[in-house]
Amino acid sequence: MIASAAGTGFGTDDLPFVLLVGSLVLLVAVAAVRLANRSGLPTLLIYLAIGVVLGEGGFGIDFSNDNLTQVLGYAALVLILIEGGLTTEWRSIRSSVAPALLLSTLGVLVSVGVVGALTHWLLDLGWSTSLLLGAIVSSTDAAAVFSVLRKVPLPYRLTGVLEAESGFNDAPVVLLVVALASEVVPGGEHHTILELAGTAVFELAGGALVGLLVGWVLGSLSQRIAPGSSGLFAIGVVAGAVFAYAAAATVHTSGFIATYLAALVLGNMNIPHRQAVRGFGQALGWLAQIGLFVLLGLLASPSRLADQLVPAIVVGFVLLLIARPASVLVSMTPFGFSWREQVFLSWAGLRGAVPVVLATVPLTLGASDTRWIFDLVFVLVIVFTLLQAPTLPFVAKRLGIDEQAHTVELEVENTPLTDLGADMLQVKVGPTSRLIGVRVYELRLPVGANVTLVVNGDEGYVPNERSVLRAGDQLLVVTKESVRGLAAQRIREVSAGGRLAGWRTDTGPDTEHAGTGHS
Structure with missing residues (x-):
């Protein structure tokens, strides 16, 4: 049957076998993604x-x-x-x-x-x-x-x-x-x-x-x-x-x-x-x-x-x-x-x-x-x-070129978010990021963006303005589409220059790596 399925004499009798092999391959391939993510391969x-x-x-x-x-x-x-x-x-x-x-x-x-x-x-x-x-x-x-x-x-x-x-x-x-x-x-x-x-x-x-x-x-x-x-x-x-x-x-x-x-x-x-x-x-x-x-x-x-x-x-x-x-x-x-x-x-x-x-x-x-x-x-x-x-x-x-505040855009399949013109960002605070010790209000995010959840290990909480960020924190930021880029840029600036980023021109040696990239 393998020879028949792989050759030119394909017919309806071969269809169940081909679908069986194909579906198993896809299932194994999907399951393999987790292994690849863990190994970095x-x-x-x-x-x-x-x-x-x-x-x-x-x-x-x-x-x-x-x-x-x-x-x-x-x-x-x-x-x-x-x-x-x-x-x-x-x-x-x-x-x-x-x-x-x-x-x-x-x-x-x-x-x-x-x-x-x-x-x-x-x-x-x-x-x-x-x-x-x-x-x-x-x-x-x-x-x-x-x-x-x-x-x-x-x-x-x-x-x-x-x-x-x-x-x-x-x-x-x-x-x-x-x-x-x-x-x-x-x-x-x-x-x-x-x-x-x-x-x-x-x-x-x-x-x-x-x-x-x-x-x-x-x-x-x-x-x-x-x-x-x-x-x-x-x-x-x-x-x-x-x-x-x-x-x-x-x-x-x-x-x-x-x-x-x-x-x-x-x-x-x-x-x-x-x-x-x-x-x-x-x-x-x-x-x-x-x-x-x-x-x-x-x-x-x-x-x-x-x-x-x-x-x-x-x-x-x-x-x-x-x-x-x-x-x-x-x-x-x-x-x-x-x-x-x-x-x-x-x-x-x-x-x-x-x-x-x-x-x-x-x-x-x-x-x-x-x-x-x-x-x-x-x-x-x-x-x-x-x-x-x-x-x-x-x-x-x-x-020395890795970023200590890695920001990625979350694709949430949620119609209300689309209707509201909103997006979500996930930010991970690295061990040498200058976000560590910064209070939420000191981020000075643009109007229309806010930190709505902080997770560290098995712990999670809804922050207030005076909540202090720690190494390993993962932040969930909800933002209007119009200020998404500004919010991501601001977080990277604070990560590189600390809470005074924007108030002074010298933001430290990591400024060149802050960039103005995407969220």
């Missing part, structure tokens, strides 16, 4: 493991369709980018867009060049193959970045760069991988550097224009066309972002940048049912991640992976210790990022599904003897995700 590792267990090395499901993997992979990436765009606050990345764009373009080229040159020398590969491998592994992964970094208490300047980079860099990397893969295909199309540069500029600019236009038009019309059902409206918003991808790709521009920007615009406009739209986008994003990573795990063959362990470690360390720092140095120095911030940005370049999906491109184009690239990239993603992701909080703390 991206869920992608667990989902890849599920796919490997179901595949030829485990339960014996035979899946080796590279073309189908690439098509479904692209579709999943579209949904993941939509989720990223819908849930990214523009004010949190506004100051980071320029450096993120440079890191996603010039930084990618630097990374590809360094990895290509060193793998050509260390692994004795041809120049075309070395550069292709460098392009495949150069893209950071939106799913990994969104799932890990939003839990690390970082200045919004850094999270803004990393989130925007992961949303932007898929588009140029896909163009580069396809062009370089053509170079290694017998009889493939060859391009000069000027041709590649011109094509890239046209496709990226055209895709950005399509995405911004689609997002603005749909957002402007949303008040007039929105149905009463929040679920139905959420479907329409996601469909609009998918339309941006399709429209951009149809006119031979970048669909990935179009869909991300369309979702970003829609997610930051005053559209109806905003929380429902975000929730639906997140659900689709999770479903896409689970399906994509399990599919990639199915495609991998454990018997081949061991042969690529050493080459994968060599390429991974070249990428992590030389190529990524070089791309960050070139891209971030003009914007005044300190060496500590640049070190963290270098370490936080997480890889995930995108490189593994792109590793199928040479295979689908007909390049011979390139199966090893998929195996190498698969191993690289696993090994270096295990190395980088769990250590991000430690690295941030050692570099």
Whole structure:
């Protein structure tokens, strides 16, 4: 029955078995999120493991369709980018867009060049193959970045760069991988550097224009066309972002940048049912991640992976210790990022599904003897995700760039809150935050924002104006939408400068990390 379900002779008799396996996979994947949250690992590792267990090395499901993997992979990436765009606050990345764009373009080229040159020398590969491998592994992964970094208490300047980079860099990397893969295909199309540069500029600019236009038009019309059902409206918003991808790709521009920007615009406009739209986008994003990573795990063959362990470690360390720092140095120095911030940005370049999906491109184009690239990239993603992701909080703390008052927006599915134009923030007071010892009234929150609950361990209470904040306190702040950003900014200022923040210009050495990020 497994062979029948995996092959072309699928029928109604196979449906119960497929639904049984599919539902079990989803249940295990959902339960695995708690384990991932506790360990600090991206869920992608667990989902890849599920796919490997179901595949030829485990339960014996035979899946080796590279073309189908690439098509479904692209579709999943579209949904993941939509989720990223819908849930990214523009004010949190506004100051980071320029450096993120440079890191996603010039930084990618630097990374590809360094990895290509060193793998050509260390692994004795041809120049075309070395550069292709460098392009495949150069893209950071939106799913990994969104799932890990939003839990690390970082200045919004850094999270803004990393989130925007992961949303932007898929588009140029896909163009580069396809062009370089053509170079290694017998009889493939060859391009000069000027041709590649011109094509890239046209496709990226055209895709950005399509995405911004689609997002603005749909957002402007949303008040007039929105149905009463929040679920139905959420479907329409996601469909609009998918339309941006399709429209951009149809006119031979970048669909990935179009869909991300369309979702970003829609997610930051005053559209109806905003929380429902975000929730639906997140659900689709999770479903896409689970399906994509399990599919990639199915495609991998454990018997081949061991042969690529050493080459994968060599390429991974070249990428992590030389190529990524070089791309960050070139891209971030003009914007005044300190060496500590640049070190963290270098370490936080997480890889995930995108490189593994792109590793199928040479295979689908007909390049011979390139199966090893998929195996190498698969191993690289696993090994270096295990190395980088769990250590991000430690690295941030050692570099002194972690925030001691971490503020996140709570998405509460409560119609009265929406009707009132209200939001909720959760603030965690770190052990060295200058919020410690501050009374609630000394926060001087803007009118329309108030601390409504304080929880510390198993204890919780409703504070009054003279309640004193302690290390480890978690504050629930209810605020009007119009002052949400000001409230979050004020809390970060007091965390950095103490109760006198705002009354004096000197707020201490941590001021540079306070930022003006999102709530």
